[in-house]
Amino acid sequence: MKAIEFDLLSKYYGEHKGVEEINFSVQRGEVFGFIGPNGAGKSTAIRSLLGLLKPTSGSASILGYDVAKEGVAARSKVGYLPSEVDFYPEMTSRELLEYHAALYGLKNAGGRIEELADYFELALDRPIDDLSYGNKKKCAIIQAVLHEPEVLILDEPTGGLDPLMQNRFFELLEDLNKQGVTIFFSSHILSEIQRMCDRAAIIRDGKIIAIEDISTLLAKQMKKVRMMLNSEVELVLPEGAKNHHSTGKKHHFDYVGPTSKLIQWLGDCDLADVVLTEPDLESIFMNYYER
Amino acid sequence: MNNALFFKELKRNRKNTLIWTSIVLTFTMMILSIFPSFSHMGEDMVKLMSSLPEEYAKAFGMDEATWSSIIGFYATYYGIYITLLMGIYTASTGATIIGKEERDGTAEFLLTRPISRGAVVMTKLGVLGTLFIVVYFLQSLVAVIGMNLFASEINWSAMLAMHVHGFFLIGFFTAVGVLMGSMLSVKLNFMGPVVGMIFGTYFLNAIASASEAVAWLAYLSPYHYMPLTLEQGQLEISVIPCVGFAAATAAMLWVAYNRYLSKDIVG
Helix, strand or coil, X not given: CEEXXXXXXXXXXXXXXXXXXXXXXXXXXCEEEEECCCCCCHHHHHHHHCCCCXXXXXXXXXXXXXXXXXXXXXXXXXXXXXXXXXXXXXXEHHHHHHHHHHHCCCCCCHHHHHHXXXXXXXXXXXXXXXXXXXXXXXXXXXXXXXXXCCEEEEXXXXXXXXXXXXXXXXXXXXXXXXXXXXXXXXXXXXXXXXXXXXXXXXXXXXXXXXXXXXXXXXXXXXXXXXXXXXXXXXXXXXXXXXXXXEECCEEEEEECCCHHHHHHHHHCCCEEEEEEECCCHXXXXXXXXXX | CCXXXXXXXXXXXXXXXXXXXXXXXXXXXXXHHXXXXXXXXXXXXXXXXXXXXXXXXXXXXXXXXHHHCHHHHHHHHHHHHHHHHHHHHHHHHHHHXXXXXXXXXXXXXXXXXXXXXXXXXXXXXXHHHXXXXXXXXXXXXXXHHHHHHHCCCCCHHHHHHHXXXXXXXXXXXXXXXXXXXXXXXXXXXXHHHHHHHHHHHHHHHXXXXXXXXXXXXXXXXXXXXXXXXXXXXXXXXXXXXXXXXXXXXXXXXXXXXXXXXXXXXXC
C-alpha cells in the first residue's frame, strides 16, 4: 500500500513555479528521502501534501486519502515536523503538547508527554518563548510523534539539535520505522538521508530529476580512484575517467561507469596499490545538479 | 466547532477582552452617574443648548430631551462613544482572530492537525461571537443598572430600540473587520483601518445631519440606517434596516469564510 502519493502535482504562485508535475509514491513502512537545496520546491511539495497549499493541478494522497477532499482523515494519520518552529509563545511546552493531544482527541496523554520530554531532556513548564531554538525543536519532535502517527513527515528535522540529541532522534526514528511507521525525510543534509533512507527523490527547480534506491545512487555514481604503479608510465585512462592528476607513480581520478570495466582496466595496469572510494551523497547530489 | 480550539482562543483573548470591557463598563457607569448633575441644571442646560449652533446639536443628535431625560442623555454618549468603543474592539478582534495564526506562523501548526479549515474558521467566529455577546450584554446590563440607580422615569422602549440598533451596527462593523482580515495582508496592523472605518462613518453621518447640502452623505454611513439618538424623546426599532444589516453581516462572514477555505497558507 502506498503511504504517500504525488500524482502529477503542480503548484504555481501566479507565474512563479513552485513545483511541477511531481509524480512519485512512498511505500508503507519505507524511509524515503527528499533531497534538494533551499528553494528547489521541497517545502512547497510538503505544504501541498499537508493541505496548506492548494495545488494548481494534480493531487496528493496519504494512506489513500486525497488530501484535498479527505484532509482531516489524512492528517489524523500524520505527524509533521516543520523546518521552522513557530508555536504559541504564551504557552508552555506542556500546554502546547496537551493542546496538540486535544486536537487529536487523545485522552490521558500526560504520561506519554512526560516520557518523551524525559527522553529529549525538555523542560515542559517553561514558556515556549523562553526556550532556545534547540529546545523548541525538541518540542516540535515530541508533537510530531506524540499521537503515534502512521506517517511521519519531517522537513529539515535536525536543525538546532546538538549531536547527542540528533542521535537520540535518529534512534527514535529507527525504532518507529521498525514498528511500521513510514518516514518522509526532507533534508539538504545528505549524510542524514544516507543514514536513514531506503530511497530518495532528488528535486531541482521544482521538478523531480531522479528517484533511486540509496544503494543504487551510491553504486552507479562516481568513484574516486587512487592508485600507485610500480613504474612511471604514460597512462591511458579508461572511458569515464575525469579529473586526472598524477605525481610520478601516483595517480588519482574520478570514474563514472560500470565498476566491472574499471576493475578490468585496473587488472591491466602494473599496480603497486589501489584504493577505490565510494562517493558520499554530497558528490552524487552535485553530480545530479551539474547535469 | 472544535472545543480545544474554542477554549484556547477564549483564553488567548481574555486579557484584551477584559481591558476593553472594563473601559466600556466604566465609561457607561460614569456617563449615567453624571446625569443627575446635568438634570439638576434644568433650564440652564436648555439655554446653553439654544446658544449652540443648530448644526452642532443636530450633528451629535442633541436636543432638549438630551438634558431632561436620562435616556436622551445616555443616547448621545451611546452613539458617540460606546458603539465606537465596542465596534473598534470587536472589529479589530474580528480582523485578526483568524489571520493572527498566519501572521504568527502558528497556522502551520493548527492546520496540519486533523481539523478542517471550515471548523477552524467556524470555531474562531464562534469565539468572536461569544466575546461580542459578552461585551454587549455586560454593557447593556450595566446601563440598565445605572439607569435604575440614577433616574426614576426611564423610557425602556427607546432604550431597547437603541440597544437593538447598537447590536446590529456593532455586528456589522465586526463582520467588516472579519472581511478585511480575510482580504488584506495578515501582516497589516488592522487597528488603524478599523478605527478609520468606524470614526469615518460616524462623522460622515454627523456631517450629513448638520447640513442639508451634504445630507446625501448619510446614505454612505451605517449610522444613518441604525439611529441611536432620540427624536422628540422617542426611538423605535427600525425592523427593515435590522434585517438588512443582519443579511449584510451574514454575507460578509460567508465571503470571508470561503476566502479562508481557499487560501494558501504560506510559511
